[in-house]
Amino acid sequence: MNDFTFVLPTKVIFGAGAIKNIVDICKSRHLGKIFIVTGRTSTKNSPHFQDILALLENSGLPVRVFSEVEADPSVETVDQGTAQLMAFQADAVLAFGGGSPMDAAKSMSMVSANGGSIQDYLRGRRSIVKRGVPLICIPTTAGTGSEVTAAAVTTDKQSKEKIGISHEFMMPLLAIVDPLLHVSMPPAVTAATGIDALTHAMEAFVAVKANPVTDSLAIQAIKLIGSNLRAAYAQGDDLTARSNMALASLIAGAAFTNAGLGAVHGIAHPIGARFGISHGVANGIVLPYVMEYYWQDGNAKFRDIAAALGEDVQGRADREAGWKAIAAINKLKQDIAIPDTLAAVNIAGEALEDIVKDAATYRLLSNSPRRLTVEDLRIIVGRAFGNC
Ligand SMILES: [Fe+2]
The missing domain is CATH 3.40.50.1970 (Rossmann fold)
Known part of the structure; x- marks a missing residue:
């Protein structure tokens, strides 16, 4: 260790x-x-x-x-x-x-x-x-x-x-x-802030600076969000779901303030600053595209993320199990109405280079588990626009 x-x-x-x-x-x-x-x-x-x-x-x-x-x-x-x-x-x-x-x-x-x-x-x-x-x-x-x-x-x-x-x-x-x-938080705010907490937990969990304490907090936060965000979104006065989400947000915060964040926040910040998209929604749009890019690199931690999000990974090879984490994020996003792409929030494709340029200067980019060049960012942001 x-x-x-x-x-x-x-x-x-x-x-x-x-x-x-x-x-x-x-x-x-x-x-x-x-x-x-x-x-x-x-x-x-x-x-x-x-x-x-x-x-x-x-x-x-x-x-x-x-x-x-x-x-x-x-x-x-x-x-x-x-x-x-x-x-x-x-x-x-x-x-x-x-x-x-x-x-x-x-x-x-x-x-x-x-x-x-x-x-x-x-x-x-x-x-x-x-x-x-x-x-x-x-x-x-x-x-x-x-x-x-x-x-x-x-x-x-x-x-x-x-x-x-x-x-x-x-x-x-x-x-x-x-x-x-x-309990009075509207569903759209519940969804946007909840997906921000999930982003904190996931970025901290796979971060270069992750350690055993941050891993313990981050994976628990992912579990709590996976099993409570839908209920908090659909039934705002569900106090158990609200309590679990408040706890998840707190412990994800404790994890990321120590382990740091990564490219999801690096790309979401210019989307928020340039186009007024809320922080949570910007993160929620970008999250699966960045995580898929990390997963392609063979990151073994995605198996744990998939299991924490309730996916059955038993008997599956790491790569296949890890893919279920990306699928689980997309299912969750769909259930809480987080948009799929940047095009869905009316950002024109011409903005791609501006977003990439700003994201490349993000102070925590090097904390991402896969080393990201400007060309890598261009691919990720392009996918977030819906380009395959
Ligand atoms: Fe955040």
Whole structure:
């Protein structure tokens, strides 16, 4: 076995109704002034958000709400929030919502301690040398895993790029995962975020940097998603399915923040940044094409993935068994209405070279189990357009 490092400093508080303890959780950590970061509309207006706000305000804890985070948070939004966070002199940042508010809050916390603009870190002009303001994450979707990861993605609207940064000092202090917050998630959001979690788990499982701990987490996440995503999609108030998906998202996050991601995210980022396709849908479209490319290389781990997704692999050779993993992804996608191709989301074929050019610069491309050249990316993206 190779030597490895695994880090997970975030305290996880998991359970239906867990958010009811928010005041005690903050007070036990001596967190007085809370800067809350959330989305512009749906999350801010949700009854659960109002409950948390009322609990904090009624307890006498000073609170300020920043509810300007859009889907795929921009440099401008992160910088604006950072300025407000610093002016408020908060003891803690509380992120409520999906990946966008959590990533934005993570960046604000980090920049407030390290100075400058988030753009300085995206472009490598500044280094992260200090931990940010303590961060509490309350996810309202089951996909990003941002509540336990070191990563945050920011969109540069001028250059049309989505750029991720990752640093141990950005990992949240606390994650409060309450599956009751997920039951009202619409089916399309359930599908997109769920396939994002599957992508995290699969990319981490086959990653160059995978280790025995990340493998254990990733394969369990794949199993949970394979047996619960359809139910969460079809029957939103199925609390068992919601709990299992919340857990899957969390442990897939813990896996990928240590093992890293790969070409699926590398190709999905330009699709999201250039064409406004949601992160989960972009990943979901690309996932089987990238995985098929890895499988063609004779990757033995695909046998385990197929079995985790419920396929019968007994008595079959590795290659045939592994192929069932690709078939299982496509079946799952069909059942939760994730589009098959980039053409199906109205992206014209002429965009292929732009997507390939951007994907080739992805910082984690070399973490893919098969070495990918620009020509390889061209083949994969071409297949994702429906070209055989
Ligand atoms: Fe993702």
